[in-house]
Amino acid sequence: MKVLFEALRWRQPHGVKGLSNYTALYVCxxxxxxxxxxxxxEVRRRRSP
Structure with a gap:
């Protein structure tokens, strides 16, 4: 899932924001x-600080 998410981020024009590093939230x-x-x-348990 992470690879697919990063591919989407790379396809956006430079300077366009919208996909952050919130892959787990989008997967949910x-x-x-x-x-x-x-x-x-595969979904992993989140670690609490």
Whole structure:
């Protein structure tokens, strides 16, 4: 998932903001919208500081 996310970031024109380093949050939204994909995407537990 990280590779796909980074590919999307690289396709944006230089200087255009919108995709930050919040990959995990976007993955959670994606899996909420498409729960059938949970077996294909590895989700790790978040570490608390």
């Amino acid at each position: 939204r994606l899996l909420t919208a498409h729960p059938e994909w949970t077996s294909a995407i």
